[in-house]
Amino acid sequence: MTDNDQILALDNQICFALYALNRAVTARYRPLLEELGLTYPQYLVMLVMWEADREGIKPRVSDLGARLRLDSGTLTPLLKRLEQRDLLQRARLAEDERVVRLRLTNAGRALRAKAANVPGRLMCGLDIEPERLLSLRQELRSLLEVLETAEPSER
Amino acid sequence: MTDNDQILALDNQICFALYALNRAVTARYRPLLEELGLTYPQYLVMLVMWEADREGIKPRVSDLGARLRLDSGTLTPLLKRLEQRDLLQRARLAEDERVVRLRLTNAGRALRAKAANVPGRLMCGLDIEPERLLSLRQELRSLLEVLETAEPSER
DNA sequence: CTGATTTACATTGTGCACAATATAATTTCC
DNA sequence: GGAAATTATATTGTGCACAATGTAAATCAG
Structure with a gap:
């Protein structure tokens, strides 16, 4: 194999490993979240909602978007599904009718207790040192920041 | 914040960083691949096709699936789109009519030259040491192997 | 040899992602 | 104050992912 071959070899792409x-x-995650009736992106949304709830904050759609890097095209239908399941409510702000504020219902708040064991069970049966995950998480976050700070790619 | 809070904090989830x-x-990748008329998953398929082509192999749909961890529900429509763009051809095997064999067209083969500069341009303007990416790739692959070897999660 | 099982791929339906566009409300700038 | 620009969310359309199911061909078992 030449160098030229190597450049496009699937196994050499970090992007594919990622x-x-x-x-x-x-x-x-899927079977664990299925018990909660959540998809994976819905679970991420609920993580943000639970966090905000504990801080007494009712986030806006755009707050979720900023946190999860998702736009309204993804969030609007997802949030409507969570609303239909009575996990949260969506309401326009009276002061600014453009804004939709989100609040947990009691059912949504209660679901947190069932979710509390998900991270533990996920790792269960996996022989991975916790510190390894910590350093990986740090590296992933650091690279995310580089990408989000950087200019769009060249030419 | 209590430990209990921390467990479900978004920023503590490796899964979210990933x-x-x-x-x-x-x-x-998107703007670079757009020049080639490819989506990101289509690009991954083409990487496998280019590799196979250089080895004189015409892979089956299931070969792509094994390599990319995708099933026919994802691959069949994707491959049909690549076929419509005349980048590859799909043909049932005479010996075993269940099998679909894939071969690059000349246009598909030619696209490789245009793709050759994608990896380089992707990194352009990013201040990241190559060795950092190498060790990250190794770590990601190692964890993938752990997950693929492991039992499904508990309970 | 034939009925049962397995294999390979296709189809259907749901739920993201995301670009592009739409809509309505607010803000900005004369 | 009113036209223009901006902001926040919604809608539409395309293309994955993936579960569940279908279909036809090949293999296996008795």
């Missing part, structure tokens, strides 16, 4: 691992992790 | 970085990387 893509494959992300899907494998999501797949491992 | 999810966010994966989407940020894909977003950075």
Whole structure:
């Protein structure tokens, strides 16, 4: 194999390692979240909602978007599904009718207790040192920041 | 914040760091791949096809699936789109009519030359040491193997 | 050899992601 | 104060992912 071959070899792409691992992790979450009646992106939304709830904050759609890096095209239908399941409520602000404020229902708040064991059970049966995950998380976050700060790619 | 709070804090989830970085990387690929008329998953398929082509192999749909961890529900429509763009051809095997064999067209083969500069341009303007990416890739692959080897999660 | 099982791929339906556009409310700038 | 620009969310359309199911061909078992 020449260098030229190597550049485009699938196994040399970090992007593919990232893509494959992300899907494998999501797949491992799936049966656990199914017990909660949540998809993986819905679970992420609920994590933000639970956090905000504890701080007495009722986030706006755009707050979720900023936190999760998702736009209204993704969030609006997702939030409507969570609303239909009575996990949260969406309401326009009286002061500014453009804004939709989100608040947990009691059912949504209660679901947190059932979710509390998800992170633990996820790792269960996996022989991975916790510190390894910590340093990986740090590296992923650091690279995310580089990408979000950087200019769009060249030419 | 109590420990109990921390467990479900969004910023403590490796899964979220992985999810966010994966989407940020894909977003950075997007304008480059658009020049090739490819989506990101289509690009991954083409990487496998180019590799196979150089080895004189015409992979089956299931070969792509095994390599990319995708099933026919994802691959069949994706491959049909690549076929419509005349980048590859799909043909049932005479010996075993269940099997669909994939071969690059000349246009598909030619696209490789245009793709050759994608990895370089992707990193352009990013201040990241190559060795950092190498060790990250290794870590991601190692964890993928752990997940793929492991039992499904408990309970 | 034939019925049962397995294999490979296709189809259907749901739920993201995301670009592009739409809509309505607020803010800004003369 | 009113036209223009901006902001926040919604809608539409395309393309994944993936579960569940279908279909036809090949293999296996008795």
